[in-house]
Every structure is written in structure tokens, then in C-alpha cells.
Amino acid sequence: xxxxxxxxxxxxxxxxxxxxxxxxxxxxxxxxxxxxxxxxxxxxxxxxxxxxxxxxxxxxxxxxxxxxxxxxxxxxxxxxxxxxxxxxxxxxxxxxxxxxxxxxxxxxxxxxxxxxxxxxxxxxxxxxxxxxxxxxxxxxxxxxxxxxxxxxxxxxxxxxxxxxxxxxxxxxxxxxxxxxxxxxxxxxxxxxxxxxxxxxxxxxxxxxxxxxxxxxxxxxxxxxxxxxxxxxxxxxxxxxxxxxxxxxxxxxx
Numbered sequence: 001x002x003x004x005x006x007x008x009x010x011x012x013x014x015x016x017x018x019x020x021x022x023x024x025x026x027x028x029x030x031x032x033x034x035x036x037x038x039x040x041x042x043x044x045x046x047x048x049x050x051x052x053x054x055x056x057x058x059x060x061x062x063x064x065x066x067x068x069x070x071x072x073x074x075x076x077x078x079x080x081x082x083x084x085x086x087x088x089x090x091x092x093x094x095x096x097x098x099x100x101x102x103x104x105x106x107x108x109x110x111x112x113x114x115x116x117x118x119x120x121x122x123x124x125x126x127x128x129x130x131x132x133x134x135x136x137x138x139x140x141x142x143x144x145x146x147x148x149x150x151x152x153x154x155x156x157x158x159x160x161x162x163x164x165x166x167x168x169x170x171x172x173x174x175x176x177x178x179x180x181x182x183x184x185x186x187x188x189x190x191x192x193x194x195x196x197x198x199x200x201x202x203x204x205x206x207x208x209x210x211x212x213x214x215x216x217x218x219x220x221x222x223x224x225x226x227x228x229x230x231x232x233x234x235x236x237x238x239x240x241x242x243x244x245x246x247x248x249x250x251x252x253x
Contacts, residue, residue, distance in 0.1 A: 001044040001070075002054070002077045007032040011042055013179045015050040016066030018089040020105045020218045021240060023178025025055040025062050030156035030177075041077075043069045054078065059147075060244065061086030071095060085244020087220075093241035100241040104226045108207045108217035110233020116205040119161035119169045123148035126159050126172040126186060133171075133188040148174055148186070158182070158213070160205040162198050171202035175210055175217075182210035184219040200232065207233075 005011070007029035015022060025040065032038040036058070043052030045068035052065030052074060061084040065074050075095035078088070083098055093100045119125065127145040130136045136144055151157035157174050164170035171189035175182040184206045189199035210217040220240050221229060230236075 001046075001048075002073065003042050003044055005040055005042050007038070007040050009040070009042070011050045012040065012053060015042060015053045016068070017052050017064030018105075018238060018240060019181055019216070020183055020220055020238075021062055021064040021087060021089055022053060023181030023183045023218065024087070024176055025053045025064070026178035026181075027151070027156045027176035027183065028055050028057060028062065030154045031057075031150050033154075043074050045069065056081055056084070060084050062088075063092050064089040065091055083243075085242075087240050087242050089240060090238075093243075096243070098243045100243045102223065103220040103240050103242050104223060104236060105218060105220050105238045105240055106226065106229045106234035107237035108210075108233055109235045110207075112211065113204045113208040116160070116201065116208055117163065118205060119163045119167070121152075121159040121161060122169070123152060123159060125161055125169040126174060126188070129161070129169055129172050129190050130186060130188040132190040132192070133194075134191060135186075135188045144186075151176065158209050160202060160209050162201045162205055164193055164196075164198065170196075171198035173202045173206040175206050175215075177213070177215065180216055181218050182206075182213065182215035184210070184217060187219075203229075203232065 029040045038057045041054040042050050045051040051069035054063045124145050127141045131138045131141040159174045161169040161172040170193040174186040175184045207217045
């Protein structure tokens with residue numbers, strides 16, 4: 001059974017599934033509100049207990065299911081929602097239409113990072129960094145700013161910005177906050193500041209900020225980037241599958 005639920009439904013906190021996806025769904029649920037096309041569903045077992053979770057926003061779709069879920073029912077429901085960009089776990093992705101690509105999930109297990117020197121958090125500055133890095137087209141900057149601003153305003157995310165030698169934002173990241181996970185994404189360093197360690201500093205600042213909140217730092221990345229993250233204290237923690245053009249969270253870019 002698939003049930004549309006309030007984004008504040010307490011069962012979302014305990015739903016089983018892939019941890020990174022659950023963290024994203026729990027974080028995105030906080031951004032739902034009047035005038036926004038953001039919905040959350042629980043996948044329920046035959047006994048009526050939570051067996052997974054699904055979230056749809058204007059930009060994408062996220063889904064994960066536990067062992068007790070009826071996978072065929074969940075897959076049929078997701079297919080009916082349309083061919084949106086999205087992320088799904090290893091149980092659901094093979095049952096869904098479209099081309100899905102594997103993204104390794106990594107968890108930070110390294111030493112406690114030192115407290116970083118940071119710029120004041122600014123959604124527009126991170127959107128500017130993302131555009132200046134080529135992570136998004138320039139015309140998407142305002143849309144990214146609006147999404148980040150919404151997440152921050154609803155307590156669903158945190159932004160970190162690392163300054164250059166002039167005190168201007170050189171790189172940054174934003175983490176989506178679930179109940180116990182912080183999913184690091186939107187990692188970007190301005191092209192004219194690349195090669196100087198600012199991007200790595202932004203990554204470690206995001207890790208530090210997550211740990212300060214008692215959250216488990218996670219990210220998903222392309223296969224070829226996993227070795228970079230493992231060199232900085234991350235370890236393999238599973239995988240998710242992604243369909244579309246990376247608009248879902250741009251994690252680990």
C-alpha cells in the first residue's frame with residue numbers, strides 16, 4: 001500500500017530504506033508547503049507499518065523501500081508519477097523505466113576535522129560558486145538560489161562557504177539534513193580558484209558542520225570520483241541509482 005502523508009508524519013523518521021535516500025526524503029519533506037508541488041508518500045507493509053518512503057518535488061523523485069515493501073506495487077506507483085529525474089535504491093531502480101546510473105554512496109569515517117574558517121552562509125554566494133564552477137548553467141543560478149533559500153528557511157539544509165585569500169567565497173557546499181544524516185551536495189569551487197585546495201576545504205567544512213549537528217555525513221558521487229573522497233576519510237557505504245540530469249541534489253559533484 002502507498003499512502004500520501006503529511007510531510008510532518010512522525011513515521012517518516014523511522015521508515016526503513018537506504019540511509020542516504022531516507023535522509024534526502026526527510027530533508028525535502030521539511031520544504032513542503034502551500035503553493036509548492038512537493039509530496040511525500042509512505043510505502044506500507046501488509047500490516048500497515050512503514051516499509052519505505054517516496055518524495056516528489058518540482059525537480060525530481062526519490063524512493064527507497066525496505067524488506068517488507070511490495071516492490072511491484074511501489075514500482076508501478078513510481079512509474080505512474082512520470083519519467084522525472086530521480087534517485088532510487090538497488091531494489092527499486094531495476095523495476096523502473098529509463099536509464100539509471102549507479103552512484104556510490106560514501107560515509108565520512110575520518111578524524112574530526114578542525115573547525116574551519118568560513119564566510120557568512122549565503123545561498124546566493126553558493127549559487128554563484130556553482131555557476132562559476134560550471135556545475136550549473138548561468139541561467140539556472142537564480143533557480144538554485146531559490147531552492148537553497150527554501151531549504152535553509154525550513155531548517156532542511158546548511159550551507160558552508162570557504163573564503164579565498166581576499167575573504168571572498170571561493171568554494172562551498174550545501175547539506176540536506178535528515179533525522180540522522182547530512183547529505184552533502186552542491187559542492188563547487190569557482191574555476192578561477194580551482195587547484196588551490198578550496199574545494200577540498202569546502203568538503204571538509206561540510207563534514208565538520210554535519211558532525212557538529214550530530215549528523216552522519218553522507219554523499220553520492222560518480223564512479224570515477226569515489227577515490228578522491230576515500231582519500232579524504234570517506235568509506236564506501238552502499239550505492240544509489242540516478243536517472244536524469246543530476247538535478248536531484250548534485251551530491252558529490
